[in-house]
Amino acid sequence: MNTKYIDLINQTFDFPQDEFKVDKGQLHFHDIDLMQLTEQYGAPLKFTYLPQISNNIMRAKKWFADAIEKxxxxxxxxxxxxxxxxxxxxxxxxxxxxxxxxxxxxxxxxxxxxxxxxxxxxxxxxxxxxxxxxxxxxxxxxxxxxxxxxxxxxxxxxxxxxxxxxxxxxxxxxxxxxxxxxxxxxxxxxxxxxxxxxxxxxxxxxxxxxxxxxxxxxxxxxxxxxxxxxxxxxxxxxxxxxxxxxxxxxxxxxxxxxxxxxxxxxxxxxxxxxxxxxxxxxxxxxxxxxxxxxxxxxxxxxxxxxGSFTVGESGGAIYEVLYQKQQNDREKWNMINSSFITTLPDTWAINKRFILLAVNRWQDSYERVLLGGLTCDSDDYYNSEQHMNAIYMPKYNKDKPLYIGFFNTGAYQETIGGFGGLQHCLIPSPKHILIDRDADGNLTTQLFAEQQKSEDLLNILGYGIENKDTRIKIASLSENVT
Missing domain, CATH: 3.20.20.10 (Alanine racemase)
Structure with a gap:
């Protein structure tokens, strides 16, 4: 009986695909070892695989060149x-x-x-x-x-x-x-x-x-x-x-x-x-x-x-499942260590769906789950895939961390989510990694942005250190008025 997560994916889709393959139970995206990336930088994280931008541009140019010649x-x-x-x-x-x-x-x-x-x-x-x-x-x-x-x-x-x-x-x-x-x-x-x-x-x-x-x-x-x-x-x-x-x-x-x-x-x-x-x-x-x-x-x-065609398929996001909540006899909530509303706002705003796959534990058995974000907002969830009215993930085990990836997220999500600014419930923006290839075709990674810190958000809200002198002046004026 085929009960492993990898069996589910193989039975449901034509898999592996050009950009996706599995090696030793772990997912690779454009030959990027996503677990190695996660171990190096931690989760949550977002990444941009830059070569895919050029790849899609050249694909479109060829389609038009061929049609024009024909x-x-x-x-x-x-x-x-x-x-x-x-x-x-x-x-x-x-x-x-x-x-x-x-x-x-x-x-x-x-x-x-x-x-x-x-x-x-x-x-x-x-x-x-x-x-x-x-x-x-x-x-x-x-x-x-x-x-x-x-x-x-x-x-x-x-x-x-x-x-x-x-x-x-x-x-x-x-x-x-x-x-x-x-x-x-x-x-x-x-x-x-x-x-x-x-x-x-x-x-x-x-x-x-x-x-x-x-x-x-x-x-x-x-x-x-x-x-x-x-x-x-x-x-x-x-x-x-x-x-x-x-x-x-x-x-x-x-x-x-x-x-x-x-x-x-x-x-x-x-x-x-x-x-x-x-x-x-x-x-x-x-x-x-x-x-x-x-x-x-x-x-x-x-x-x-x-726009989306140029940059969309270059982007991805990786989260860790922190905990599973069994809310009734049918619904299991896997809680991620970030928020869908803040990091993938189109999932909340227009019910957009992205490719969702487990990053690790592909050889484990699977279960049906719902995915919940960290905000205290009832709309901060992800509950189905485009191809089926459900999400299936490797079974939760508190002793075996589970990481999940959303792919082709490179268009609009940062600007709609207000990159570098305030986020709902002050959930910090995750770190962002740029992935490229050198002249020999070897993968290179670069940290583009650290995960937001408390002081970043406090500064925006007016509680930061750079606002200290202003607060002192205001307090002084108040004392004088009194």
Missing amino acids: HDYKGKYNYCYCTKSSHFKHVLNEALKNEIHIETSSAFDIDIVERLKEEGKITNDTFVISNGFKRAQYVTNIARLINNGHKNAIPIIDNYEEIDLLSQEIDGKFNVGIRIASEEEPKFEFYTSRLGIGYKNIVPFYKSQIANNKKVELKMLHFFINTGIRDNAYYWNELLKCLKVYTSLKKICPTLDSLNIGGGFPIKSSLAFDFDYEYMVDEIINQIKLTCEEEGVDVPNIFTEF
Whole structure:
């Protein structure tokens, strides 16, 4: 009878997989011995495996290159990284090794772009695509970037006032794109995205604000839907509607030469994940070419803005099971030494699921459990996997420590969780490890951030040492008033 945890995984999935294997009862991720990593740095910990960032970028570039060659497509492909997925310097440094471009979403993003230019990581030839609703500081920063010579900066117009706002601060002629306000999936809470300009209004908007404006040149149409790139009727219908707008604009706007299809490539969230990336890229290129041929216009250059796809599969988190609580005859709670709300906030906010596997004790028998975090919040739990309505882990044994890993967590979790700041119930952020390979292919590790300490949080809250002089002054003033 197969009762071991490794038997369960082998029976349920096609296992081992490219990034996962088991050696002597312990899990390896991209040939990283996770128990050795845990013994060296302790748990809880987060890690980023940097080579996977480059790996995914090169995979996507190859899919597009192959499709462009197959269909004799005359446009070029440009891979942009969506910085909001992870702004960390080590992420940008790795991504920029692969001749990519940048997509920004806020004013401070431009400060990062300028810093990267100072360091020689990007040049004026790098496209900087600026999305989002543009408040005053964002407009000012975009204008500064363009005025300083970055002619490949393309602000994407999100509302009717942005042309005028940008024109007031940018010296000379500049390029823009227009974002389409796509219609949301029928089951969504509202009908049309708050971002961009409606399908029917784009051509009139171009005619009224851009066509006769000698200072502005339209270069790009931007298309993105909230559910991302999926092989379903909704996605293909929205793409075709976008292409109708593009061909209509192209006929009256010769300078329009680029189509940005946004991001939204899914990442692996289960060992049962199956997505045919090559087919999707091939069919997108095919549909764009067919539509343009039917309408008698040149095909556009293609831009994508992959964020989660770029960085998501590089990240992981490892926790230790501290204790098991048997709350009734059916529910066993394995309590981890951290919090899901604070370290993996998407599990709480949008019920997102990541790949979850035991790190050690794969040769032990298993049991059904629930996972609980340390906060005193009833929502701080993780109770099921995407492939089954349950979690199975090696049986709890207080004399045999159990470590568990969540994988492909590299996108959004640090920024949504407020990296380096206050956490719910003052649960400290775990230490963060960077994992790379040297020129010979050997693994290297580096401590990027220590686990938060009490004084870190006390400083934020106003109890810290640097606030001592201020407190003394306030106390002195109070005494004088008295």
